[in-house]
Amino acid sequence: MKTGFSRRDFLKAGGLALLGTTGVAAIAQANHSDAHPLTHNHSANLTPTPPHGGHDGNLPGTVGEVDHDRNGFDPTNLLTDFDYGKVSRLPNGQTLREYNVIALNKSIEIVPGIQFPAWTYNGRIPGPTFRCTEGDRIRIHFNNGSDHPHTMHFHGFHPSEMDGVPGTGPGGNILPGETFTYEFDADPFGLHLYHCHSFPLARHIAKGLYGAFIIDPKEGRPPVDREMVMVMHGVDIDFDDVNDFYAVNGIPFHYQNHPIQIKVGEKIRVYLVNILEFDLLNSFHLHANFFNYYPTGTSLTPAEFTDTVIQGQAQRGILEFTYKYPGMYMFHAHVTEFAELGWMGMFEVLP
Amino acid sequence: MTEQKSNNRFSLRTFGLLLIPVILLAGVIALFLSTGGGLNLESAAPVEGLSVERYHLKENMIELQVRNTGPQELTIASVIVNDGVMPFEVTPDTTIPRLGKASILVEYPWSYGEAYGITLFTSNAIAFNVDIPVAFETPQPSSKTFWGFTLIGVYVGVIPIFLGIFWFPALRQLGRRTMTFLMAATAGLLVFLGLDTIAEALEFAAKVPSAFQGIGLIGIGAVSTFLLLDAISKRQTAITGNETDRRLAVAFMIAVGIGFHNLGEGLAIGAAYNVGEMSLGTFLVVGFIIQNITEGLGIIAPVLRDRPGIGRLAIMGLVGGSPAILGAWIGGYTPSPFLAVLFLAIGAGAIFEVIYEIAKLIQKDTAREGGAMPMVVFSGVLTGMMMLWVTGLLIK
Numbered sequence: 068m069k070t071g072f073s074r075r076d077f078l079k080a081g082g083l084a085l086l087g088t089t090g091v092a093a094i095a096q097a098n099h100s101d102a103h104p105l106t107h108n109h110s111a112n113l114t115p116t117p118p119h120g121g122h123d124g125n126l127p128g129t130v131g132e133v134d135h136d137r138n139g140f141d142p143t144n145l146l147t148d149f150d151y152g153k154v155s156r157l158p159n160g161q162t163l164r165e166y167n168v169i170a171l172n173k174s175i176e177i178v179p180g181i182q183f184p185a186w187t188y189n190g191r192i193p194g195p196t197f198r199c200t201e202g203d204r205i206r207i208h209f210n211n212g213s214d215h216p217h218t219m220h221f222h223g224f225h226p227s228e229m230d231g232v233p234g235t236g237p238g239g240n241i242l243p244g245e246t247f248t249y250e251f252d253a254d255p256f257g258l259h260l261y262h263c264h265s266f267p268l269a270r271h272i273a274k275g276l277y278g279a280f281i282i283d284p285k286e287g288r289p290p291v292d293r294e295m296v297m298v299m300h301g302v303d304i305d306f307d308d309v310n311d312f313y314a315v316n317g318i319p320f321h322y323q324n325h326p327i328q329i330k331v332g333e334k335i336r337v338y339l340v341n342i343l344e345f346d347l348l349n350s351f352h353l354h355a356n357f358f359n360y361y362p363t364g365t366s367l368t369p370a371e372f373t374d375t376v377i378q379g380q381a382q383r384g385i386l387e388f389t390y391k392y393p394g395m396y397m398f399h400a401h402v403t404e405f406a407e408l409g410w411m412g413m414f415e416v417l418p
Numbered sequence: 419m420t421e422q423k424s425n426n427r428f429s430l431r432t433f434g435l436l437l438i439p440v441i442l443l444a445g446v447i448a449l450f451l452s453t454g455g456g457l458n459l460e461s462a463a464p465v466e467g468l469s470v471e472r473y474h475l476k477e478n479m480i481e482l483q484v485r486n487t488g489p490q491e492l493t494i495a496s497v498i499v500n501d502g503v504m505p506f507e508v509t510p511d512t513t514i515p516r517l518g519k520a521s522i523l524v525e526y527p528w529s530y531g532e533a534y535g536i537t538l539f540t541s542n543a544i545a546f547n548v549d550i551p552v553a554f555e556t557p558q559p560s561s562k563t564f565w566g567f568t569l570i571g572v573y574v575g576v577i578p579i580f581l582g583i584f585w586f587p588a589l590r591q592l593g594r595r596t597m598t599f600l601m602a603a604t605a606g607l608l609v610f611l612g613l614d615t616i617a618e619a620l621e622f623a624a625k626v627p628s629a630f631q632g633i634g635l636i637g638i639g640a641v642s643t644f645l646l647l648d649a650i651s652k653r654q655t656a657i658t659g660n661e662t663d664r665r666l667a668v669a670f671m672i673a674v675g676i677g678f679h680n681l682g683e684g685l686a687i688g689a690a691y692n693v694g695e696m697s698l699g700t701f702l703v704v705g706f707i708i709q710n711i712t713e714g715l716g717i718i719a720p721v722l723r724d725r726p727g728i729g730r731l732a733i734m735g736l737v738g739g740s741p742a743i744l745g746a747w748i749g750g751y752t753p754s755p756f757l758a759v760l761f762l763a764i765g766a767g768a769i770f771e772v773i774y775e776i777a778k779l780i781q782k783d784t785a786r787e788g789g790a791m792p793m794v795v796f797s798g799v800l801t802g803m804m805m806l807w808v809t810g811l812l813i814k
Binding site: 126128178180181183304320407 | 501503504506544545
């Protein structure tokens with residue numbers, strides 16, 4: 068606020084007083100007479116139309132398409148891209164799963180027209196979804212192909228030198244061009260995650276170094292018709308430690324522009340992971356439905372039957388649901404300001 | 419004939435000599451561009467500049483008029499309105515060349531009286547923010563707003579100046595000494611207005627995209643106006659040499675100077691209205707009528723001893739006052755800090771030139787009186803300045 072009041076301010080104020088009495092009333096009136104034409108639009112439209120391709124103009128979202136080929140990944144495919152690794156058997160009969168992971172600097176088109184200088188595991192955000200069974204031996208050959216020190220820090224039981232944290236030995240700080248093999252037994256079963264633990268931590272995570280890590284129980288989970296993984300995260304494109312966009316599986320608004328197709332009556336299981344930086348909470352809300360929720364997936368008995376779940380950073384859980392009616396159904400963060408910044412998607416339920 | 423030829427050859431040679439540094443310059447630039455001249459000028463991050471010159475709110479629509487003020491072209495990649503990524507259209511193109519203008523259209527259901535924050539992201543992930551402190555429909559050129567802006571101009575400019583001119587018959591009765599005093603007061607008044615105009619120009623210059631060098635623009639506008647008016651006045655004196663005509667000319671020039679000043683004021687008011695900087699208070703209207711009455715007084719001061727017709731006085735009043743109306747229209751419908759700076763600078767130049775003219779008239783008067791009234795000029799100028807200062811003080 069200005070403290071002084073110049074001659075011009077004074078004239079301005081006076082002038083406005085005049086215009087105020089003549090014009091403003093008329094303008095204000097004009098504005099009130101046609102209040103909220105938008106609400107009519109939405110309520111009148113009972114049959115949902117697929118939002119991809121043709122926005123009705125008022126719906127937030129991106130226009131156009133990012134170049135998935137150049138990005139090297141398509142979120143639609145990431146949904147069901149479970150990486151079981153190279154499987155072999157150890158002399159003691161234990162299953163061995165081997166993975167190759169390379170950390171790469173990579174420019175990713177995060178929304179049409181904007182390149183995000185990301186740090187990635189295997190060139191994608193999120194990194195690969197490792198999937199194994201409780202008790203398997205996991206061996207991850209990590210190669211740092213970037214120009215920063217990175218690590219891989221897994222959630223789960225493992226010895227300290229496999230923790231991927233600075234100060235725990237060679238696995239805690241892998242310099243550019245160096246390699247390290249993380250090895251441990253998959254335990255406990257549940258839905259976990261992994262991420263880089265180099266300093267500064269928030270930046271290393273926010274730039275894209277994270278992924279889901281699923282350990283199935285020995286006896287397996289009850290069969291469902293479709294399984295998918297959703298990693299919720301933010302994108303801070305201008306590095307001010309404030310997220311500019313929010314997304315599931317790398318690209319904001321992707322599942323709004325490309326609804327996930329399922330069928331009426333199908334049992335759906337979603338592995339939901341929150342690795343959002345800079346904001347305290349993230350959430351998942353499913354429209355016109357309820358789901359069984361298994362926090363961290365460490366139990367086979369659901370903890371909750373709900374339609375909205377909140378996850379703090381690194382929290383995760385498994386959702387199971389079935390749609391009764393065909394149509395388009397939204398799912399999004401019920402931290403609603405994230406929704407219109409990218410964390411919005413659609414299930415297209417086919418009859 | 420031969421001499422002329424040699425002259426010609428000589429000038430060609432001069433031309434060639436003039437050209438040598440230019441050719442060398444081109445060489446140096448080429449060398450610098452190809453080698454970098456030994457300097458490492460690669461910047462880590464792209465440098466971009468975008469200035470939002472204006473926003474325009476229509477029903478369900480936000481329009482931003484932007485200008486690329488950075489060193490290279492930029493591309494608008496994303497528009498976020500109040501934490502919502504919105505589809506948008508850019509005309510003529512999402513890629514804006516250096517110093518190019520573009521209009522960004524966002525369909526958005528904004529609500530009357532609420533605040534909006536808009537973030538524009540370029541393809542290099544550089545953010546530019548626009549604040550809309552109070553949303554309301556931007557006045558369209560309709561008969562209603564047109565009349566509103568006209569009325570503002572009439573109150574700010576025309577009415578006070580004519581009120582001042584109405585003193586003419588009374589002041590004519592005054593003696594020569596008092597008239598000189600009034601002339602000096604006019605000069606003081608104009609000094610105050612001139613400083614005010616410069617201050618306003620500086621304020622607008624800060625809003626002009628840096629590439630357009632607002633401060634330099636003030637210099638160009640003010641100095642060239644000053645010199646141009648000076649040249650015109652000298653020419654006129656040379657043609658007529660008539661003392662009465664000369665005083666009339668000065669009066670007209672004062673009117674022109676004040677006119678430009680009022681144009682600037684109109685621009686400021688119109689622009690302020692456009693962005694919703696509103697404050698009500700009719701006593702302020704009364705206030706500026708009181709203050710601007712002195713402007714009318716200033717215009718007639720040089721011609722008090724003459725008999726200019728009512729028509730001429732009316733024209734002078736219109737020249738001094740009506741630009742406020744024009745300014746309000748321009749400011750209200752197409753506010754441009756660039757134009758505002760230019761007009762205000764022209765106003766400042768005109769005002770200071772008129773002060774110079776008045777000074778010459780006063781000098782002639784005092785010389786005629788045998789230099790017998792040194793304190794009249796001092797007290798007159800001071801009175802003129804104090805008039806504006808004190809009326810301002812009382813109202814503010």
